[in-house]
Amino acid sequence: MYKSLFRPVLFKMKPERAQEVSKFFLKRRSLWRPVSSFMHVKEEEMLRTNFAGIPLKNPVGLAAGFDKYCEMIGTMMELGFGYAVSGSIVYGARDDNPKPMYVRYPEKESLVNCTGIPSKGIDYALKGLMQYTNRKTPIIANVQDFDIDGYLNGFKAVQPLVDAVEIGLICPNEKYEGCNPIEEETFDQILTQLKPKKSKPILVKIRNYHNEKERENRFELIRMCMKHDVDGITLPGSMSVKEPKLSLGAGNLTGRAIFHNTLRNIHDVWDQTNGKVPIKALGGIFRGKDAFEAIKAGATTVESVTGMIYEGWSYAKQINSELVNLLKENKFSSLDELRGYANPQVAAA
Numbered sequence: 001m002y003k004s005l006f007r008p009v010l011f012k013m014k015p016e017r018a019q020e021v022s023k024f025f026l027k028r029r030s031l032w033r034p035v036s037s038f039m040h041v042k043e044e045e046m047l048r049t050n051f052a053g054i055p056l057k058n059p060v061g062l063a064a065g066f067d068k069y070c071e072m073i074g075t076m077m078e079l080g081f082g083y084a085v086s087g088s089i090v091y092g093a094r095d096d097n098p099k100p101m102y103v104r105y106p107e108k109e110s111l112v113n114c115t116g117i118p119s120k121g122i123d124y125a126l127k128g129l130m131q132y133t134n135r136k137t138p139i140i141a142n143v144q145d146f147d148i149d150g151y152l153n154g155f156k157a158v159q160p161l162v163d164a165v166e167i168g169l170i171c172p173n174e175k176y177e178g179c180n181p182i183e184e185e186t187f188d189q190i191l192t193q194l195k196p197k198k199s200k201p202i203l204v205k206i207r208n209y210h211n212e213k214e215r216e217n218r219f220e221l222i223r224m225c226m227k228h229d230v231d232g233i234t235l236p237g238s239m240s241v242k243e244p245k246l247s248l249g250a251g252n253l254t255g256r257a258i259f260h261n262t263l264r265n266i267h268d269v270w271d272q273t274n275g276k277v278p279i280k281a282l283g284g285i286f287r288g289k290d291a292f293e294a295i296k297a298g299a300t301t302v303e304s305v306t307g308m309i310y311e312g313w314s315y316a317k318q319i320n321s322e323l324v325n326l327l328k329e330n331k332f333s334s335l336d337e338l339r340g341y342a343n344p345q346v347a348a349a
């Protein structure tokens, strides 16, 4: 119904307007409670998994960026997600980037955005998170900032209220002048200072690379994650691209057009870590077969923002039911059995 009825109406509006309208409904959890039981698949047992020590009823998550201000978490719990990532949460309040911040590419089921990381301040985010102290669906808070103190303060504030904290190292693209990779020493300092304060799993979201220099930087960042016993790595396939229709002239390309990066990233990181660090994968994962490929390459979970925009409220349900069918057809009894199967050493074992 979303794709045939609601999406055409929303896509006739400017993306910012469509976002406001969608948020109006998605902020109201009570509207979604009646459909909650239809959003779960029967064979839930096959889909159970564990990410970085967090038990999940299924491997499909909502990614950071859909609910930047922690206002829609309750509804996501009704829509069959295995977990929800809120944020990016930035400690201090920050304005939105100028509009237009989005351009859709419907023929490619993709979009470019330059939303950056606006913030209503940490207290607003905490107020949202505080409503779910008694929850069945895990919440991961994505914390992103501009300096070490920002990261530390954000981390300390949100950790007690969530199941894991994801440290975001994505490009905030507030002014598009390219985006420098985070310095390895800075990242080392962040992890060194977080470690003694840690009481929940720490995840790190490492941005995609576009050239050899960025690839090497990612290699080093992952090496540091391993040195500091980070519990999981989030790997987006998003690409920085020029787009003259955006206010900043450029932004991040997401959706189907980047799925190939997503698979490549999973394989790369699986190889680098010998499959020892759990991976959350994202970038153009829209359907069960995409999730199946990503898990087969080595991901433990999959998540999306653009998938929700194109596929709508049944995003998680659709992937989960297609995954169950694919597991059965391909004679895998569980997600654990499928994970990393595309890698030669696993297939041979």
Ligand SMILES: Cc1cc2nc3c(=O)[nH]c(=O)nc-3n(C[C@H](O)[C@H](O)[C@H](O)COP(=O)(O)O)c2cc1C
Pocket (backbone or CB within 6 Å): 063, 064, 065, 066, 068, 087, 088, 113, 115, 116, 117, 142, 168, 170, 205, 236, 237, 238, 254, 255, 256, 282, 283, 284, 285, 303, 304, 305, 306, 307
């Ligand atoms: C509109 C929009 C806003 C986003 N904002 C954030 C953000 O605040 N923090 C973040 O870590 N990622 C953000 N992302 C990136 C997504 O989390 C994800 O990495 C990316 O969209 C690729 O996945 P997808 O193709 O499934 O959407 C945003 C993506 C979109 C489309």
